[in-house]
Amino acid sequence: MNAAGRFPRTMLAIGLAFLYVPIASLIVYSFNNSRLVTVWDAAHSPTLKWYWALLSDDQIVRAAWLSIRIALLAATAASVLGTLGGVALARLGPFRGRALLAGLVPAPIVMPEVITGLALLLLFVALEEAIGWPRGVGVVTIALAHITFCMAYVAVVVQSRFAGFDESLEEAAMDLGARPATVFMRITLPLIAPAVAAGWLLSFTLSWDDLVITQFVAGPGSSTLPMVIFSKVRLGVSPDVNALATLLVLAVAIGIGATAVLLRYRERRRVRDVQLAAADS
């Protein structure tokens, strides 16, 4: 660390502390025996009792399971649709309707969530009036809503991945007689795979965490995890939610750590392959 000057470096340290103190406090108090989250009960802490309370809370476990299933479905469908959208904008050149697609793709990202939620619910209500489907709101409408805003993020990530794309590899495969679909599956898709993977992870996180849009399009009996958490913490702190947050932070830290290790490993292998190739020639 150098060249930045003392003021920016101090601000960076303070800013990172600001980002992490609240998360640290959640973790610490999740092991506190007292129900009063702010009083540390030194005689009986640390304790895992809020973790047991969390795991034996039917409502939370059911909501978490529902959220995971919706997030898996939404992230996967959004990755397919979003990749198509990103490819269309980056690679198809001019086509009829390009302006429409280019205008629509970033729209769900910038639209305030309350408006998106309201609009989607009004659509579902109008659809049910007109054709009798979807029958009321619930898991189906939540999934449709999540796919819609997630695919926008995937499309943007995929489109930007094409910025430094080397088209000569595709051309070589075409010259060698590969069919367009084969070229797409064997050359194009592997090259943009990191962007698609990043888009999938982003979609999973966004779907798993969404509260505002989901509240509009959810019905009785389809409470997702954020909805349950929100109704609990509206009334104040709740130690089992701290336990939940701790588990989540742990999962994210493990996920990011694994990704970093994987990326470093692949980079090392690439460097080694390049060296081997150079030694061979």
Place this chain on the structure above:
Amino acid sequence: MTPFADRTGRRLIAGLPTIWLVALFLIPFLIVLKLSFSEMRLAIPPYAPFIEWRHGWPVPALHLSNYAFLFTDPLYVRSYLYSLRVAAVSTAICLAVGYPMAYAIARASPAWRTALLMLVMLPFWTSFLLRVYAWIGLLQNDGLVNHVLLALGLVHRPVRLLQTDFAVYIGIVYAYLPFMILPLYANLEKHDPELLEAAADLGARPFRRFLRITLPLSLPGIAAGALLVFIPAVGEYIVPSLLGRTDQLMIGRVLSDEFFENRDWPVASAVAILMLLLLVVPILLLQRLERRALEAPK
């Protein structure tokens, strides 16, 4: 030659996402627009039909009464102005905190840079809701912040921090800070250090070099970061619901209450359309900046 010359393939690639977004984004939005000109009915669905019959002729039902209502009841105008103020102040704090942070990261050694960026991004991957929730425990009367203030002797009894404007600023800045730092970092990292060296050779002092070179060059980054914070902050729902005042609502909450509590769907739609009108200029600016960033050679 490209693998994208096949006609059916092209139709499929462009058609599927377009149809999806038209059906689940554009059309819903047009329904909101239409509904904002309709009258409320005590029925299911609770609004009057879009077409009225006058003397045997179909006439589109266009009522401005919902908008007129928003301007006659001061509750709405006050909520709009309050939301704009909260978003503006939060954006300014984000910029003041985020700029030096982005600058320090951009000037760090490459190994440090990756680690620091990851540290900034990591909270973003954990739950937004839970991160806002963390502040309830910190800001309540016997929370950590008050303990620290008391221990430092800055106050003599606990200050009310929850359910204040201050808590909302903290919550929004906390939740959106990474959105400010990332575009600023992307911009600052590209600056050519030789420009600063040249200025130093010509005798410019550090602060002057910053004002005359770094700051003007980073304006696109500042604009992108500010818009990425400001736009969602105006419509923010979770932060004011958990940390904010109960006597002054932000407009996102007003919309939701109008819809769920009052069941007045036409007025809720009009609130949404007016909110969007406030955001049209910032949204168009952001899209222009992002298109330019996407098309710029790397």
